[in-house]
Amino acid sequence: MLSKIHHVGVVVRDLEQAYGFWRDVLGLPVVVVKTVLDQDVTAALLKVGESEIELLQPLSDKSGIGKFLAKRGEGLHHLCFETDDVDAELAAAKAKNIRVIDEKPRLGLAGMICFLHPTATRGVLVEYAQPLDEAHPQGSAHR
Amino acid sequence: MKTLRLDRVVVATPDAAGAAATFRAHFDLVPDTPLAGSPTLRIGGSQIAFVAPSAGTPLAAILASSGEGMAEVCLEVASLPDAAASLRKAGVGFTEEDGGRTLAVDPRAAHGVRLTLVERAGG
Numbered sequence: 001m002l003s004k005i006h007h008v009g010v011v012v013r014d015l016e017q018a019y020g021f022w023r024d025v026l027g028l029p030v031v032v033v034k035t036v037l038d039q040d041v042t043a044a045l046l047k048v049g050e051s052e053i054e055l056l057q058p059l060s061d062k063s064g065i066g067k068f069l070a071k072r073g074e075g076l077h078h079l080c081f082e083t084d085d086v087d088a089e090l091a092a093a094k095a096k097n098i099r100v101i102d103e104k105p106r107l108g109l110a111g112m113i114c115f116l117h118p119t120a121t122r123g124v125l126v127e128y129a130q131p132l133d134e135a136h137p138q139g140s141a142h143r
Numbered sequence: 144m145k146t147l148r149l150d151r152v153v154v155a156t157p158d159a160a161g162a163a164a165t166f167r168a169h170f171d172l173v174p175d176t177p178l179a180g181s182p183t184l185r186i187g188g189s190q191i192a193f194v195a196p197s198a199g200t201p202l203a204a205i206l207a208s209s210g211e212g213m214a215e216v217c218l219e220v221a222s223l224p225d226a227a228a229s230l231r232k233a234g235v236g237f238t239e240e241d242g243g244r245t246l247a248v249d250p251r252a253a254h255g256v257r258l259t260l261v262e263r264a265g266g
Binding site: 001002003004005008010011012013018021022024025026027028048049050051053055072073074075076078079081082093096098116118120121122123124125 | 144145146147148149154162168169170171172186188189209211213214218219229233235250252253254255256
């Protein structure tokens with residue numbers, strides 16, 4: 001069952017520069033920062049009520065995030081729904097013939113995650129996330 | 144500035160009813176009070192609004208340049224006057240919309256995001 005918007009992903013060119021607005025002007029606290037070398041991205045989660053803003057800085061122009069930045073510039077990237085059972089949600093999506101990106105959940109910054117294909121969701125890149133515990137998980141891989 | 148929560152996400156689309164129906168069917172989301180006549184779904188303490196923008200609006204420009212998809216994030220703040228003061232102090236541009244009940248932050252300051260700020264009664 002989907003319970004809330006876990007986070008909204010935003011691609012930025014430079015995390016430190018982005019903090020100047022999202023953290024310092026809006027007052028959103030940074031709760032997790034992680035660099036994932038195999039995904040060529042550094043990500044930060046900033047708390048806003050029960051949800052978060054995820055800032056994504058590509059480390060190269062070859063990563064998915066890097067290609068997004070090169071093609072579209074900074075801006076909104078994806079919408080993540082929190083679930084208590086990511087396996088069940090992914091199975092339900094497949095049963096509805098919803099096109100998916102990830103055939104099975106994987107470890108991400110927000111817990112166990114998977115992505116649906118935006119062509120199935122009106123151009124919105126949708127992620128499901130099942131947090132690993134009450135505290136923020138320390139995922140080793142991230143989109 | 145005291146920012147309280149993610150109020151809503153706006154999806155720009157040429158077919159608001161169809162897009163809302165897609166999200167209802169895919170994600171079992173519950174319909175909520177329409178946002179200015181646009182179909183709106185609830186998830187947790189936030190909303191997803193599906194807007195077929197009028198010509199000449201910022202959302203219409205986003206739809207034209209980026210296609211159908213997520214186009215705006217709205218955050219609830221404790222005080223709109225305080226938020227405006229914080230933006231001015233930081234040198235961040237903004238415009239008042241919806242009769243002064245919403246602040247739209249200059250997307251250049253918000254890293255390409257159309258970001259709006261709203262104060263809710265009792266919020």
